Amino acid sequence: MTHDGSILTAADLAGNGAHGDDPDLRGKFGVFGGRYVPEALIPALDEVAKVYEQARTDVQFLREFDHLLRTYAGRPTTLTDVPRFSEQAGGARVVLKREDLTHTGAHKINNVIGQALLTKRLGKKRVIAETGAGQHGVATATAAALLGLECVIYMGAVDCERQALNVARMKLLGATVVPVHNGSKTLKDAINEAFRDWVTNVDTTHYLFGTVAGPHPFPEIVRDFARIIGVEARRQMLELTGRLPDAVCAAVGGGSNAIGIFHAFIGDEGVQLHGYEAGGHGLASGEHALTLTAGSVGVLHGARTYVLQDDEGQTIESHSISAGLDYPGVGPEHAWLKDSGRATYHGVTDDQAMAAFSLLARTEGIIPAIESSHALAGALELGRELGPEATILVNLSGRGDKDMGTAMKYFNL
Amino acid sequence: MTTLQTVFAKAKADNRAALVGYLPAGFPSKDGAIAAAAALVEAGCDVIEIGLPYSDPLMDGPTIQDAVHRSLTNGTRIADVMRTVEGVAATGAATLVMTYWNPIDRYGADRFARDLAAAGGVGTITPDLTPEEAGPWREASAAAGIDTVFLVAPSSTDERIQAVVECCTGFVYAASLMGVTGARESVNVAAGDLVKRTRAHTDLPVCVGLGVGTGAQAAEVAAYADGVIVGSAFIRRMLDAPDEQAGRVSIGELAREMAQGVRSRG
Numbered sequence: 175m176t177h178d179g180s181i182l183t184a185a186d187l188a189g190n191g192a193h194g195d196d197p198d199l200r201g202k203f204g205v206f207g208g209r210y211v212p213e214a215l216i217p218a219l220d221e222v223a224k225v226y227e228q229a230r231t232d233v234q235f236l237r238e239f240d241h242l243l244r245t246y247a248g249r250p251t252t253l254t255d256v257p258r259f260s261e262q263a264g265g266a267r268v269v270l271k272r273e274d275l276t277h278t279g280a281h282k283i284n285n286v287i288g289q290a291l292l293t294k295r296l297g298k299k300r301v302i303a304e305t306g307a308g309q310h311g312v313a314t315a316t317a318a319a320l321l322g323l324e325c326v327i328y329m330g331a332v333d334c335e336r337q338a339l340n341v342a343r344m345k346l347l348g349a350t351v352v353p354v355h356n357g358s359k360t361l362k363d364a365i366n367e368a369f370r371d372w373v374t375n376v377d378t379t380h381y382l383f384g385t386v387a388g389p390h391p392f393p394e395i396v397r398d399f400a401r402i403i404g405v406e407a408r409r410q411m412l413e414l415t416g417r418l419p420d421a422v423c424a425a426v427g428g429g430s431n432a433i434g435i436f437h438a439f440i441g442d443e444g445v446q447l448h449g450y451e452a453g454g455h456g457l458a459s460g461e462h463a464l465t466l467t468a469g470s471v472g473v474l475h476g477a478r479t480y481v482l483q484d485d486e487g488q489t490i491e492s493h494s495i496s497a498g499l500d501y502p503g504v505g506p507e508h509a510w511l512k513d514s515g516r517a518t519y520h521g522v523t524d525d526q527a528m529a530a531f532s533l534l535a536r537t538e539g540i541i542p543a544i545e546s547s548h549a550l551a552g553a554l555e556l557g558r559e560l561g562p563e564a565t566i567l568v569n570l571s572g573r574g575d576k577d578m579g580t581a582m583k584y585f586n587l
Numbered sequence: 588m589t590t591l592q593t594v595f596a597k598a599k600a601d602n603r604a605a606l607v608g609y610l611p612a613g614f615p616s617k618d619g620a621i622a623a624a625a626a627l628v629e630a631g632c633d634v635i636e637i638g639l640p641y642s643d644p645l646m647d648g649p650t651i652q653d654a655v656h657r658s659l660t661n662g663t664r665i666a667d668v669m670r671t672v673e674g675v676a677a678t679g680a681a682t683l684v685m686t687y688w689n690p691i692d693r694y695g696a697d698r699f700a701r702d703l704a705a706a707g708g709v710g711t712i713t714p715d716l717t718p719e720e721a722g723p724w725r726e727a728s729a730a731a732g733i734d735t736v737f738l739v740a741p742s743s744t745d746e747r748i749q750a751v752v753e754c755c756t757g758f759v760y761a762a763s764l765m766g767v768t769g770a771r772e773s774v775n776v777a778a779g780d781l782v783k784r785t786r787a788h789t790d791l792p793v794c795v796g797l798g799v800g801t802g803a804q805a806a807e808v809a810a811y812a813d814g815v816i817v818g819s820a821f822i823r824r825m826l827d828a829p830d831e832q833a834g835r836v837s838i839g840e841l842a843r844e845m846a847q848g849v850r851s852r853g
Contacts, residue, residue, distance in 0.1 A: 200719050210688050210715045212646045214740030214765055216747060356652050357642065366645040373646070374766040376742065473689040474643065476715075486665050487693030489642040 182240040186405045187230050187398050195440060197507075201390020204513065207506035209389040211369075211476045218376045223391040225296050230398060235295070239288055243402065246320065247283045248276050250406045253414055253567075258537035259550075263557025266564040269414065270540070271407045271435060273571045280543065280572030281403060281431045282313035286382060288399030290317035293380040300324040300379040304368045306333055306361035306427075307497030308340025309572065310384035315349035317382075325349040328367045330360035333497060340576060358491045361501050365475050385428025386505030389476030393505050400434030407567060408438045419567040421446040421556055425548040426519065427463065427499035429508045431571035436517060446518070449508065450552040452494030453521035463492035465504040466512050466519040474503040480512070495524040495580060496544035498572075526551040528584050531574065543572030544580060588707055589681045591734055591757040594633045595792040595813055604809035604849040606631055607794055608842060609685060609818030611638035612671040613663030614654040619831045621674035626835040627821065628680040631846025634814070635675050636712060639668050639686035646687075646714050648769030650819040653826060665694055669706040676707030683736065683757075685712040688720075696723050700731035710734030710757050718750040725754060736760050739785055741777040752789040758814060759785055763797045770800030770820040779811045802841075805848030815849050817842075 201207045209219060229235040243249040251272045260268040273281035293301055301323050305311030311327040318325035327344055331353040334341050344351050357363035365388075372381040383392040386400070404422075411419050422439055424432035426449040439445045454462035462468070465480045472481040474489060482490040482502035494500040511517035527544055530551035535541045542550060546569070553568045560566070574581070581587060598605040608627040612620050624635045640658040644651065668684060676682040684703060691699045691713070703711065710733045716724060721737065728735045734757030739748050742765060752759055763778035764771070778795050785793050795808045796816030800823075805815045821838045828834035 208720055209717055210720060211717070212714055212740065212762075213717060213738045213747065213751060214742050214762060216717060217742045217744060356649070356656065362643060366643055369645040370648070370767045376765060470693075472693055473715075475645070481689075483689070483693065485693070487641075487690040488659070 182236055182243065182402060186402060187236060197390060197394055203507045203510035206479050206509040207390055207393055207477050209476060210473045210478070211389045212373060214373050215376065218372070219389055219391065221296065222380070226292060226391060226395050229292060229295055235291065239291055242287045243284065246277060247287060249402065251275050253407065253410045256534070256538045259534055260557065262533060263554045263566070264560070265562035266557030266560055266566050268553050268557060268566050268568060269411065269419070270568050270570040271403060273403060273431065273569060274540070274542065274546070274573035278313050278316050279575060280309050280313070281400060281434060282310050282384065283316070284402055284434070285384070285396050285399040285430060286313040286317040289380070289382045289395065290321045290323060293323060293382065294321060296380055298378055298380045300326070300375065301382045302326045302328065302368050302371050302379055303382045303384055304328050304361065304364040305384065306364070306500060307576065308333070308337040308344065309498060309576065311349070311351070312340055312343050312347070314382050314384070315344045315347035318349065319347045326371065327351050328354055328364040328371070330358070330364050331355045332359040333361065336497065337576070362489065385430040386433045386507060387428045387475055387477060387479065387503055393477065393507055396430050397433045397437060397507060400430050401437050403431070403434035403569060404436060404438030407435060411567060415565055418442055418445050420560055420564040421448055422567045423448045423450065423549045423553045423556065424569040425499060425545045425571060426451050426466065426504060426508060427501045427545065428503070429505035431569050433505060433507055435569040436511070440516060447511070447516060448552055448556060449517055449519040450522045450548040451519060452496055452499035452548060453523040454493040454495070456523050457521060461493035462521065463494045463499050463501060464521045465502060466508060467521050471509070477506045479506040479509045480504050495527065495584070496548065498543070498545040499548065520552060522548040522551045530554060531581070532585065540570070541574035542570055543574050544577045546571045588676065588709065589679055591634065591681050591709055594681050595758065598633065598813070604812055605633040605794070605814040606805070606842070606846050606849045607634040607636060607814050607816040608632040608821060609636040609638060609816065610821060611640050611651065611654050611658050612668040613640055613658030613661050615657070615825060615831050615834065616661060617663065617667050620671050622831070623825065623835055623838060624675040625678050626839045627842045628678040630839045630842035632680060632842055634681045634683065636683045636685040637668060637671050637675060639665065639684055639690055641687045641690055644687065646767055648767040648819060650822050650826065651768050654822045665690065669702055672703065672706040672708040681709045682707065683710045683712055684708055685714070688713055688716045691724065696727035697730070700727040700733055704731040704733050708733060710736060712736040712760055714738055718754050721754050738762050739781060741765055741775070741781050745784065748785055749788050752785065752791065755789070755791055758792040758794050759789060760816070761785055761793050761795045761812070763795050766797065768797060768819050770823065771798035774798050774804050774808055778808065782811050802844035802848035805845040806851040809849040809851070815845065817845055
């Protein structure tokens, strides 16, 4: 905490610019990012960028965001040492950043509160959002209820069926859930449909984008609102261990929880950054979401980034046991961190993730989200590599309550 | 080969607007798409846009999404798109490709422009390529001698309109409304204003698309635009027809109605 008791400063939100890590004026991180959208949306994106640019250094905005993060979302979240789990990680000290303890049960709440406040600043009264597993949808519906905004959530018809409980939660929170029946009926099609709504209703509506992907300025805005995870964790690691961790691990779908925890460490050269993508049934099976590990550079949902695509640029459907990582694109800043070598990305299969899921539950009494379990599986392997002297910080981005149906099926419970 | 310049000069000389028809390649079948476009040309379409089917058409409404999905399910590839262009250009209509950016990006901008020119195509419309990102495509197109058409929208500021028209050759595509493709009950009144604002920045022809579905609407738009673009209304008829043959007859009828419309300049 800062001396005045707040958990957030302008520098926390915006970074200090020392790493040159804001996108350029065209919204580019190196060659990645930018805007590949219908011209009709450009004025709205410009407006969001302009209003955000003012908000990110505005004391009143920061105070309001800080207040809600503390009194509503439950920040700061704690760090937890997990010694029994660490025994399986070659004895390396594994420390968890407990985003699973936030209100609504995942890191998504940070971004939605920030963007819901931004929506009010934009003078708009309606928010729309896409959701895969339903976590971002639930978080958006929550923030909309809190701030009195009309809320419409687009969700693939297949996902609606897989995540019926989250559909009920969103409805209970007052949101309208629209099942999307076109294309693969999953997250990418929900994003397409949300863009179609936005271009039609842009005068009244803010598209509350759920991850660090999409056209500029979304990758920057969502990163900044998620950045608090790493800012807190960095401070807390210094307090807990007296030094910075040797490595930071996070799961990567679109990449918001990973950027959230990575970003505060980018300038710390000695800290390795490891992202873990969903390997599904393995690379060879073709059923995976290994966008950075096995994809190629292209354009999807308004940004240049790594994409799962065929030789003619058609998007290939992704696969993962975790709906939150089941996305054939990834945030452009991750593409940039990969190509610059600052972060390293790996694949974790469904089976590896589920083994880590079960291990954390049995050794530490914490049931993680299956998304986060990919990072845990990565940490187990990394720990064996780095040895017992190493300290590894893992972003436990969400809790596993929502995954009980999947777990029951997988483990025959 | 008929160029866009010839088409618009001729339409102007006839004191009418040009009629532009859109159909995706590979729908209702690979050969069926060529035959359908030929039916449109025979009924009076001056320009044909061949859509390159893409897996994530975020600017398109349900009708075009449906047709594109069927086309991709039929296994349509870029080679098929080029063959379609070749077949349609042979009818004498100026033939463009309308495509999202990623397929060109992946295929290679220079290669795509060359192959399109070789197939007899006269240019492209790229709805998700903004002036900021258009540099490589403009260069490739200029080298291959094909036109580049970009979109302006009712939300565009004068500054944006200026930036977009600077990238356009052939004509400027004015999206009549804030929304996705698809026929509407009425054509947005904002379209007339947008055309007027666009003309203040360019001497290029300005064509209006989105939401035009009847001959009367075509006449209404023809009163202030250089061209009227129709897509979803044709595709709707083809989707509703019992077979390809009936679909061709049906879109031929609608195209004739539209061709009359662009000549009445309501």
